Amino acid sequence: MLVLKNIHKEFNTTGNPEDLVVALDDVSLTIEEGEFVTIIGTNGSGKSTTMNIITGAMMPDRGQIFLNGADITHMNEHERARYYGRVFQDPMMGTATEMSVLENLEVAYRKGKVHSPFKWGFSKQEKEYFINELKKFDLGIEEKLNKKVGTMSGGQRQALTLLMATMRNLPSHNRIRKEYVYFAEGDKHKAKEEVETGYKLAKDKYLKAKLAIKNDKSLTSQQRKEQLKQAYETFDSEVRKFDVTKPILLLDEHTAALDPKTAKKVLEITDKIVHESKMTALMITHNMADALKYGNRLIMFAHGKIVLDISGEEKAKMQVNDLYNLFQVQNNIE
Ligand SMILES: Nc1ncnc2c1ncn2[C@@H]1O[C@H](COP(=O)(O)OP(=O)(O)OP(=O)(O)O)[C@@H](O)[C@H]1O
Ligand SMILES: [Mg+2]
Incomplete structure (x- = not known):
């Protein structure tokens, strides 16, 4: 469970009072384990800031963040990284361009698994597993295993980043024991x-x-x-069995830079991965149809506040038009 409690964040780049931006205005939000939340809202409404505060990339001015009951507000970004998988809008982020597909996968896969008695490098089964996963994307990445990631298309890179972000970064036995107590x-x-x-x-x-x-x-x-x-x-x-933390998937418009066909494919794969691995996921999108189609809960941000929070039946019944109208009203758009 992830809890944001009275999160407040302001920006003022010039120092002039009139330039003050309230990015998040006393936002409280509870996300249960296994929820798939889609997030919509106009440009500048506070969506990315929320994610940045969750990951520790930004500190809130006020408020607290709890993960599985433990207060992680002051835990730094690096420490928190193992609890999140993140995919950004920009396909250039998230992978190491100078490394091959396999090397990227290997690094992501081995993260935190240093106590494994098995040698560095993929076993035959592990390699087969990843080739299989890559094939599911149907983007031909499995044929480029030894190619540098920098030479791949945006869609291929996003798909690879998604796979890396959702891979279970197995924590060591020591870490599992420590976290069991920490989160108890x-x-x-x-x-x-x-x-x-x-x-x-x-x-x-x-x-x-x-x-x-x-x-x-x-x-x-x-x-x-x-x-x-x-x-x-x-x-x-x-x-x-004592491992109490499961990574949360954070997607910030991760298909926005892709062509419609590839975007659809990456979204479908996202949905499949989230369901199969029962991950908790937050997905920011500007596409209202996607926000309704995917996930079991939908949140709308406007002016740094959560102005709509629907789930289950209520979300399932909502039509794109209804949502669009609510969006217009909340943003005072005529
Ligand atoms: N590092 C920063 N420095 C100054 N202002 C910032 C910073 N990050 C965000 N802001 C401001 O905070 C507000 C919220 O930004 P945020 O990035 O959360 O919006 P968003 O909902 O993700 O928008 P978009 O849909 O455009 O991605 C905006 O007014 C933005 O300009
Ligand atoms: Mg944003």
């Missing part, structure tokens, strides 16, 4: 005991299994390798 509500000591006991049990079981496999003379070396890997994976998945 109520008794922190009890939470610590719970996670440490769970971790110890899983580890003891793994060490015993490892010993038994090593001592089993009937196994071929191939079988032994397989079984050791299996035993580690069981251990790993038992520890990951």
Whole structure:
């Protein structure tokens, strides 16, 4: 759950009182785990500022941000990065242009996975998995695995960034245990005991299994390798049950720079990824039809405030025309 509480943000680039801009005017917002929220609003209404404050790229003048109950208002952008995947409007951002598609994927995939017993680099299965994911985009990226990302089209780059942003950046076991306590509500000591006991049990079981496999003379070396890997994976998945944070996907007009056909494709893939991985997602768009079509909740910003917040049935029933009319009214457009 992500909570913005009374967030206020002003800008004044000249110092003149008349140039003061209230970008966010005491905004409060609660986003539940698994919600897919589309966000609309005129230029300058505060949409991107909201995202910047969520990621820590900007500090609010007043107000607090809570992630899963913990106050992260003062956590810096770098620290927070592991809780978010972000895709911007500009296809030039989000990927390393001088690196190949595979290298980009590898970096995103390995982020936070330093304690893995497996070597750096993709295994055959991992590579196959990514090729499969890239094929789903139907943009031919899978044929450019070793090409520099800088040579790809905007659509291809956005699709790749999306895949990288939604990849599970697996946290280490240490991090999982630490975060379990950090995000625990109520008794922190009890939470610590719970996670440490769970971790110890899983580890003891793994060490015993490892010993038994090593001592089993009937196994071929191939079988032994397989079984050791299996035993580690069981251990790993038992520890990951304590993983309390799932990345939130933040999309800031991520299809705005794409041609209509590619934009549609990238949006459909976005929707599919969000549903399949049950991610919490926030998507800013200027396209009202898309804002209604995708997601289960819709928020409209005007003049730094949330002026419409609909979900479920109410959102499903809303027509583009109704939304357009509300938009006109809220922005005093004749
Ligand atoms: N870094 C900044 N310095 C000064 N003013 C800023 C800064 N960032 C945002 N603003 C101002 O805050 C207001 C809100 O901007 P924001 O980028 O959140 O709008 P937006 O809703 O994302 O608009 P758009 O649809 O154009 O992307 C605008 O008036 C903008 O000029
Ligand atoms: Mg913006």
